Amino acid sequence: MGTKETFKKISEAVVDGDTDVVVEAINSVIDKEDPLEVIQNSMMPGLKQVGDSFSAGEIFLPEMLMAAEAFQEGMKIIEPKLEAAGKKLETSGTVVFGTVLTDIHEIGKNIVITLMKTHGFEIFDLGANVSPTSFVEQAEAKNADIIAMSALMTTTMTYQKDVIDYLKEKGLREKYIVLVGGGPVNKEWAEQIGADGTSDSAVGAVEIAERLIANKKGGK
Ligand code: B12
Known part of the structure; x- marks a missing residue:
């Protein structure tokens, strides 16, 4: 079986939750x-x-759960390879990364984290359902450069704004680079809430994090 066919097979098996x-x-x-x-x-x-x-009502939560599980089992094989392929670099920066309050979607966050690690970032994974106060407390405790937030639902992305508002309230907004991402997040949203950057891909997330860290270290 050629690579293209195997990729198709994997894709279909994720859909089937096999x-x-x-x-x-x-x-x-x-x-x-x-x-x-x-x-x-x-x-x-x-x-x-x-x-x-799922949106079209053709499948329901159990099927979505099975697909997510199949995906995550697949990631267990891929992640070590991705990490092994990464260059060992000096720490590029420290990141606290979590999925926002009331949101349990973690697959995208975990992919971005894996790729950031391979680019030398030190990551503190706060998990999912992270409150605005926890994001800020953890950033302070870990002496982070970046606060990165994932949100997968239109109903939860507003918590990204809450984190930024809380940072402002505490007089800490300028201390951190704030990155936002996840399915419904786009550039307009990032600008609207005053985040420093966003990307819809893991590669893009690393690029923007590296660029903003370089600017910060360069004193800009
Ligand atoms: C898998 C999945 C689940 C799994 C999650 C398992 C897990 N542990 O993560 C389960 C089955 C548990 C689940 C549950 C639910 N889900 Co769900 N789920 C999905 C699904 C199918 C895929 C999400 C995913 O992992 N995508 C793949 C990853 C790789 O993509 P990603 O997260 O976007 O990440 C990429 C980029 O966005 C970016 N990125 C991500 N984070 C960050 C952060 C930063 C800083 C940056 C820069 C970039 C970045 O890089 C990533 C890599 O490319 C989506 C549909 C979809 N098309 O997205 C629905 C979806 C997100 N779910 C949805 C819903 C409604 C739910 C439920 C409410 C269902 C229910 N009735 O209970 C619950 C919510 C529970 C909760 N409170 O959070 C809706 C949300 C609709 C909305 N309101 O906006 C969606 C869109 C499905 C739909 N079309 O209706 N879900």
Whole structure:
């Protein structure tokens, strides 16, 4: 089976929530393919289709849960490869990263975290359902450069604004680079709430984090 067919097989198995097939098919390509390509071109299209079918009322929560589980089992194979492929660099900066309050979606956050680690960032993963006060307390405690927030729902993205407002209230806004991301987040939203940057991809998230850290260290 060629790579293209295997990627299609992985994508379909994510949709079906068939963990065994996902694991087996990933194992068959992971040693010859770029791990990031495997995520972007096989796993993510499957999950996107699941989201679309869920919106259309064609599938329900149990199916979405099974797809998420299959995805996460696949990630267990891909993540170590991604980390091994990363260059060992000096720490680029310290990041506290979490999914906002009342939101439990973590898959995207975890992908961005893995890629940031491979680029030398020190990451404190706060998990999901993180309150604005926790984001700020943890950033202070870890002496972070960046506060990064993921939100996957239109109903939870407003908590990204709450974190920024809380930083302002505490007189700490200028101390941190604030990055926001997740499905419904775009540039307009980031600008509207006064975040420093956003991206809809893990590669883009790393690029923007590196650029903003360089500016900050350069005293800009
Ligand atoms: C998997 C999934 C789940 C899983 C989550 C498992 C887990 N542990 O994460 C489960 C089944 C648990 C779940 C539950 C629910 N879900 Co859900 N879920 C999804 C689904 C299918 C995929 C999300 C995902 O992982 N995408 C893949 C990742 C890689 O993409 P991503 O997160 O966007 O991340 C990328 C970028 O955004 C960016 N990025 C992400 N974070 C950050 C942060 C920064 C700082 C930066 C710079 C970049 C960045 O980089 C990432 C890599 O490319 C989406 C549909 C979709 N198309 O998104 C629905 C979706 C998000 N869910 C939805 C809903 C409604 C729910 C539920 C309310 C369902 C219910 N009735 O209970 C619950 C919510 C529970 C809660 N309180 O949070 C809706 C949200 C609609 C809305 N209001 O906006 C969606 C859009 C489905 C739909 N089309 O209706 N869900």
